[in-house]
Amino acid sequence: MKKRSKYLLIFPLLLWLFLFLVLPYLFILTQSILATDDFGKVVYTLNFDSYIKIFTNPLYYETLTRTFIYAIIVALACIVLSLPLAYFIAFKVTKHKSFYYTLIVLPFWMSYIVRAYAWKIILGEQGVLNSFFMYSGVIKKPLSFILYSDFSVLLCLIYIFLPFVCIPIYTSFEQISKSLVEASKDLGANSWTTFRKIIFPLILPGVISGGTLALVLTLGDFLAASLLGGPNTLFISNIVQNLFGTSNDKPLGSAVGVVLLVLVFLLLEISSRYEKKHETQ
Amino acid sequence: MSKLELKGISKSFGSSLIVNNLDLEIQDGEFLTILGPSGCGKTTTLRMIAGFETPDKGQVLLNNQDISQLPPYKRNVNTVFQNYALFPHLNVEENIAFGLHQKKLSKSETNKRVDEMLELVQMEAFKTRKPFEMSGGQQQRVAIARAIAPDPEILLLDEPLGALDLKLRKQMQFELKQLHKDLNKTFVYVTHDQEEALTMSDRIAVMNQGIIEQLSDSQTLYNLPKTKFVAGFIGEANLILVQIENQKSFSFEAKTYEFEHKNIDKQGVLFIRPENVSFDAISEIAMKVTIEDVIFVGNHRKYKLVTASGQKIIKTEDSSVALTKIIGQSVTIYLSPNLIQIYNS
Numbered sequence: 001m002k003k004r005s006k007y008l009l010i011f012p013l014l015l016w017l018f019l020f021l022v023l024p025y026l027f028i029l030t031q032s033i034l035a036t037d038d039f040g041k042v043v044y045t046l047n048f049d050s051y052i053k054i055f056t057n058p059l060y061y062e063t064l065t066r067t068f069i070y071a072i073i074v075a076l077a078c079i080v081l082s083l084p085l086a087y088f089i090a091f092k093v094t095k096h097k098s099f100y101y102t103l104i105v106l107p108f109w110m111s112y113i114v115r116a117y118a119w120k121i122i123l124g125e126q127g128v129l130n131s132f133f134m135y136s137g138v139i140k141k142p143l144s145f146i147l148y149s150d151f152s153v154l155l156c157l158i159y160i161f162l163p164f165v166c167i168p169i170y171t172s173f174e175q176i177s178k179s180l181v182e183a184s185k186d187l188g189a190n191s192w193t194t195f196r197k198i199i200f201p202l203i204l205p206g207v208i209s210g211g212t213l214a215l216v217l218t219l220g221d222f223l224a225a226s227l228l229g230g231p232n233t234l235f236i237s238n239i240v241q242n243l244f245g246t247s248n249d250k251p252l253g254s255a256v257g258v259v260l261l262v263l264v265f266l267l268l269e270i271s272s273r274y275e276k277k278h279e280t281q
Numbered sequence: 282m283s284k285l286e287l288k289g290i291s292k293s294f295g296s297s298l299i300v301n302n303l304d305l306e307i308q309d310g311e312f313l314t315i316l317g318p319s320g321c322g323k324t325t326t327l328r329m330i331a332g333f334e335t336p337d338k339g340q341v342l343l344n345n346q347d348i349s350q351l352p353p354y355k356r357n358v359n360t361v362f363q364n365y366a367l368f369p370h371l372n373v374e375e376n377i378a379f380g381l382h383q384k385k386l387s388k389s390e391t392n393k394r395v396d397e398m399l400e401l402v403q404m405e406a407f408k409t410r411k412p413f414e415m416s417g418g419q420q421q422r423v424a425i426a427r428a429i430a431p432d433p434e435i436l437l438l439d440e441p442l443g444a445l446d447l448k449l450r451k452q453m454q455f456e457l458k459q460l461h462k463d464l465n466k467t468f469v470y471v472t473h474d475q476e477e478a479l480t481m482s483d484r485i486a487v488m489n490q491g492i493i494e495q496l497s498d499s500q501t502l503y504n505l506p507k508t509k510f511v512a513g514f515i516g517e518a519n520l521i522l523v524q525i526e527n528q529k530s531f532s533f534e535a536k537t538y539e540f541e542h543k544n545i546d547k548q549g550v551l552f553i554r555p556e557n558v559s560f561d562a563i564s565e566i567a568m569k570v571t572i573e574d575v576i577f578v579g580n581h582r583k584y585k586l587v588t589a590s591g592q593k594i595i596k597t598e599d600s601s602v603a604l605t606k607i608i609g610q611s612v613t614i615y616l617s618p619n620l621i622q623i624y625n626s
Contacts, residue, residue: 177364177366179362179364179366180366180368180369182331182333182353182360182362182366183360183362183366183367183368183427184368184379185332185333185352185353185354186331186332186333186353186354186358186359186360186428187354187359187379187380187383187427187428187431188354188380188383188384188431189354189379189383190352190354193383197379198368201370202369202370278370
């Protein structure tokens, strides 16, 4: 094939990327260094106030930090839950493996919002959980703190992002040849040492990429906090949403978006460097 | 002293019996090969010695101690795997040191032992390579070094040369044999390659359908196979149908020959190697045959013979012997009683 026709084939993709990825980013980037007038209208003068605000006003930098902490908690919880689950399916299940695998992927078939609402039904004051505890006599009054709190938001996020973490970990487990486990035991390592020295290092790239995914997805999430969060549960994306909506400070909203984007890029870069370093083939 | 003994071990997977009440005694410092077709239970037997499988019945005795219920990491035996099974995230040095770390050797002892092992398999230059940066033959050397490093009482080798090309395989056969001599360790080797077994082993156990058909040295195994299966599995063999009246004789094409055997069936199979069929009158057992074809095969020539009743017999002779027979000629062949066997058909 001639060189020119090659470019012709890839052109639709490049156009798509330019229109729907590069252009919006450029737009956000430009808007983040503009100012607003008293009515919130964007004025075309160079202005870095938005960035200064992010790093001086506690509302912004604290929320950013808190969102990061939430994201780390979600990522770690997903990893901790995924490890035994993926290990079980990869090594212990001998029949109907695809059935178990489908069970993990199954939640993807439902919309995020439906699943978030399901947690409302489960955790609410009249919800499934409270009714069960009341019925079984464990509690006298329904627990009110479980819904509209950090707890319910994190629970929902962990539930939603679990498959994103579980699948790469499961895939790395699957790639480990059984004979490596046998070789380790043959050379005198018990099951725990084998897990630490052989299995875990081999699945680490999967753990990192799954964990990064959950981290990044949580950083950008605003639905869980707005549906299930309490008065103090605020994610950085909720603030962005607000800045573009009721607060009507588009430059500041864009600036927060840019900061978030840079952080996410950094995370992805670190993660992919790590994976490259630990290549085994 | 390390003596390994398998006593009446059996193992089934599902409803199929893979190893059937097997007895085997392996001497100290011996190179013993378990040879058999795929599915005969040889690998399962090896895995029961290593501890990857637990026998349903019977005992695995190492120095008179029953180790059959011990996990692999508590047995002083190491395995060289068919697919090498090198740890992909560790380099050569770390792979070899893995077993030494489990033995809690000091750092200097470990380094010394790793260097010794690298020298033994001539892989000093590859110390910091990762497995994926090496060829199959190099990986196999590292796998052998890794298995020997913790100084096991018995080294188990599960078709270790199966994945190598022919030339490299021949060279590694020679090196393994040399290694066995130098280390003075017990080797238990599993293969389906009869030539590999014959060239390397002190003794060979031929397995078929979960049992050992014959356990003997290469030469006995080749010249005097105990069962029809062994006769057919190893080398080329003439298997001639004969009639049996008693245990002192057999008859073939209405002629009775004196030969002591243990067979009791009415019909038997007479075994003789093609190179042991003679045109010279060396024995009382003589048969009339017609030469159907003579084929030149480099260092030897092959006669296709046919008896009056139509049974085919192959005879080979050195091509340095002058060719005096022609196709279609009737000749008499003589079978030495020391080199024939009679089995149930």
